[in-house]
Amino acid sequence: MAINFLYPDYEVARNCDRCIVCRACERQCANEVHEYVDTLNKMVCDDAKCVNCHRCVSLCPTRALKIVKSGNTYKENMNWSGKTINEVYRQAGSGGVLLSSMGNPEEYPIYFDKILLNASQVTNPSIDPLREPMETTVFLGAKPHNIERGEDGRIKNNLPPQLKLSMPVMFSAMSYGSISYNAHESLARAAEELGILYNTGEGGLHEDFYRYGKNTVVQVASGRFGVHPQYLNSGAAVEIKMGQGAKPGIGGHLPGAKIVGDISRTRMIPEGSDAISPAPHHDIYSIEDLRQLVYSLKEATDYKKPVIVKIAAVHNVAAIASGIARSGADIISIDGFRGGTGAAPTRIRDNVGIPIELALASVDSRLREEGIRDDVSIIVGGSIRSSADIVRAVALGADCVYVATSALLALGCHLCRSCHAGKCNWGIATQSPELVKRLNPDIGYKRLVNLMTAWQHEIKEMMGGMGINSIESLKGNRLMLRGVGLNEKELSILGIKHAGE
Amino acid sequence: MKRVYVNEKWCLGCHLCEYYCAFAGTNETDMARALKATIKINPKIKIEEKDGVSFAVSCRHCKEPLCVKGCITGALTISADGVITINHDRCVSCFTCILSCPYGAVSPSEDGAVQKCELCVKTAKGQPACVSGCPNGAIVFEERG
Numbered sequence: 001m002a003i004n005f006l007y008p009d010y011e012v013a014r015n016c017d018r019c020i021v022c023r024a025c026e027r028q029c030a031n032e033v034h035e036y037v038d039t040l041n042k043m044v045c046d047d048a049k050c051v052n053c054h055r056c057v058s059l060c061p062t063r064a065l066k067i068v069k070s071g072n073t074y075k076e077n078m079n080w081s082g083k084t085i086n087e088v089y090r091q092a093g094s095g096g097v098l099l100s101s102m103g104n105p106e107e108y109p110i111y112f113d114k115i116l117l118n119a120s121q122v123t124n125p126s127i128d129p130l131r132e133p134m135e136t137t138v139f140l141g142a143k144p145h146n147i148e149r150g151e152d153g154r155i156k157n158n159l160p161p162q163l164k165l166s167m168p169v170m171f172s173a174m175s176y177g178s179i180s181y182n183a184h185e186s187l188a189r190a191a192e193e194l195g196i197l198y199n200t201g202e203g204g205l206h207e208d209f210y211r212y213g214k215n216t217v218v219q220v221a222s223g224r225f226g227v228h229p230q231y232l233n234s235g236a237a238v239e240i241k242m243g244q245g246a247k248p249g250i251g252g253h254l255p256g257a258k259i260v261g262d263i264s265r266t267r268m269i270p271e272g273s274d275a276i277s278p279a280p281h282h283d284i285y286s287i288e289d290l291r292q293l294v295y296s297l298k299e300a301t302d303y304k305k306p307v308i309v310k311i312a313a314v315h316n317v318a319a320i321a322s323g324i325a326r327s328g329a330d331i332i333s334i335d336g337f338r339g340g341t342g343a344a345p346t347r348i349r350d351n352v353g354i355p356i357e358l359a360l361a362s363v364d365s366r367l368r369e370e371g372i373r374d375d376v377s378i379i380v381g382g383s384i385r386s387s388a389d390i391v392r393a394v395a396l397g398a399d400c401v402y403v404a405t406s407a408l409l410a411l412g413c414h415l416c417r418s419c420h421a422g423k424c425n426w427g428i429a430t431q432s433p434e435l436v437k438r439l440n441p442d443i444g445y446k447r448l449v450n451l452m453t454a455w456q457h458e459i460k461e462m463m464g465g466m467g468i469n470s471i472e473s474l475k476g477n478r479l480m481l482r483g484v485g486l487n488e489k490e491l492s493i494l495g496i497k498h499a500g501e
Numbered sequence: 502m503k504r505v506y507v508n509e510k511w512c513l514g515c516h517l518c519e520y521y522c523a524f525a526g527t528n529e530t531d532m533a534r535a536l537k538a539t540i541k542i543n544p545k546i547k548i549e550e551k552d553g554v555s556f557a558v559s560c561r562h563c564k565e566p567l568c569v570k571g572c573i574t575g576a577l578t579i580s581a582d583g584v585i586t587i588n589h590d591r592c593v594s595c596f597t598c599i600l601s602c603p604y605g606a607v608s609p610s611e612d613g614a615v616q617k618c619e620l621c622v623k624t625a626k627g628q629p630a631c632v633s634g635c636p637n638g639a640i641v642f643e644e645r646g
Contacts, residue, residue, distance in 0.1 A: 018533040022520045028513070041540060059636055061520055062533040434553060440511045440638045 005089035007072040008047040018064035025056035030423040031436055053416035055425035082407035098346035101419035103338040103383055106350050111357035112389045118480040122469040127469050129460035135470040136167040136456055140377040140399055141306040141330045161306045163237055166195035167456045168394055168471055171380045173219050174400030177254050177263045178342035180436040183428045186411055186444030188212040194452050204266040210234050225267040227228050229300055239298045243312030245339030245382040248353045254275035258431050286325035293373030294328040306330035310465035313359035318366035325367055325376045336361050336382025340405045342429055356382040361494045364397025397476040410442045410451045426480035502583040505629050510525045511639035514555035519544040525624045542632030546631045548620040557640055559618040562608040568598035568607055574577050584622055589614040
């Protein structure tokens with residue numbers, strides 16, 4: 001047998017004084033870490049199979065389990081970390097590209113954590129949201145430049161189609177295929193109850209979910225899976241996916257093994273065939289080409305639905321966004337480099353793209369300078385972790401944010417980053433029926449509603465503290481932000497002052 | 502009346518309901534202390550499973566209970582609110598109820614008498630422990646027509 005160079009990353013620590021051998025851990029682990037030994041009446045485990053998803057930890061009725069970092073260490077080296085060494089071992093063994101899931105976990109600056117919010121004192125009084133009305137409703141879509149009047153002198157309705165959201169949040173794109181039926185149902189039902197939107201991702205829309213159409217963004221990506229006239233018209237908006245923050249410049253690949261039953265039908269591809277989304281749209285090589293697709297989709301939807309163009313935050317994002325704003329798109333969505341994914345090459349996820357905070361600030365500034373900011377709304381995603389991040393994003397110039405990782409966390413995800421293995425113990429990133437049923441949408445949708453309701457309360461509190469009673473007054477209000485520990489260049493890109501200034 | 506209902510669509514076969522049931526019966530406050538010494542629990546709710554389908558079975562609290570009809574000592578009674586309970590002092594372990602229950606929801610207990618789900622009315626919590634312990638909402642306690 002070849003030498004196994006890899007020592008397990010985690011160890012399952014079992015407190016045998018508390019373990020009652022109920023075997024729930026064994027039954028709930030799709031990775032088959034736990035095993036019952038009847039001769040000893042004891043549970044044993046194989047740490048090497050553990051992905052640290054915490055399913056057993058969460059279900060253990062006596063709190064007898066915890067997962068700890070393996071104490072095994074290589075000789076200390078600031079250049080060659082244990083992780084780097086292990087990756088070399090892994091590739092030397094497999095000869096393959098390393099795969100990862102969810103967002104970039106590496107140590108890059110998190111600008112949101114270096115931006116502080118303002119609050120009123122003495123002069124401009126703060127507002128108590130429990131006593132006074134506080135508006136978080138936003139409208140997304142192009143806004144007209146001028147008021148037009150008809151021959152009778154009355155104001156003409158020249159407002160292009162808009163999306164109305166009860167708060168500046170939408171659930172971002174996760175395809176049916178990358179996540180389960182029950183995860184989609186949870187998102188759709190939560191979006192309906194909250195008065196916001198969720199996004200189909202690129203896998204088409206399951207026939208059961210057409211009834212949530214007014215709370216759905218339908219996506220058209222480079223693979224064009226599941227796209228047909230009824231699909232386009234069933235949603236409240238159509239999103240063209242040009243790029244994804246977790247893997248800019250890269251397409252997608254859902255293995256044929258996952259293209260079964262409803263997924264094959266929904267994607268409109270044969271069972272067992274690989275669903276390959278090309279890296280580019282093969283009909284888009286310029287802004288003019290993009291404009292053609294934007295208007296094709298507008299034609300197909302009778303100019304009744306806003307068209308969103310989603311791009312990854314990359315180096316010249318401001319120029320790209322300027323082009324998109326001129327392509328006829330109603331909304332630009334920008335996905336930062338910490339955005340999640342169901343599977344991406346590790347090197348791409350961890351090394352490509354730029355932080356969403358900088359991308360947002362530069363896009364907003366650029367569109368303002370060019371006088372075209374009102375032609376589009378801006379949605380940002382790529383690790384919006386809390387209501388405070390939403391407030392910062394709005395103050396930096398976003399109209400709305402996309403959240404997905406936080407939504408998955410609400411559904412039970414523990415960020416074990418093993419989605420690509422397809423054995424999600426929480427029933428989210430899997431298509432295996434016995435695992436999918438672990439996510440009961442009755443529970444899942446309620447947790448999503450709870451999370452967003454809590455965030456809405458917090459947004460109101462923070463706005464109230466600043467003396468602002470409408471989210472529209474916060475939008476692009478960068479005077480409400482101050483940087484800490486940022487250099488002049490970072491402050492100038494973010495368009496904010498340093499704390500104390 | 503409110504009864505315990507199960508939905509096999511959401512049952513994961515994790516068997517935790519059985520352990521919460523056994524724990525509730527001990528009236529202890531800590532599950533590890535309550536069940537640590539028990540090698541095999543004897544719960545009143547039991548998971549039936551085959552070929553990937555699983556669901557929990559416990560007393561249905563029938564409106565016309567065969568177990569009560571068959572009980573020769575009057576140990577099994579149906580209360581005014583519909584809960585069927587067992588008086589351990591009166592039970593003579595003839596097991597007529599076990600034979601007559603069509604759901605297999607009555608079973609022998611360690612103390613000689615029979616045992617069955619009494620909707621936790623006699624336990625410290627007073628609410629069915631299997632329902633609150635189910636991680637996936639597959640067991641519910643509710644009023645149905």
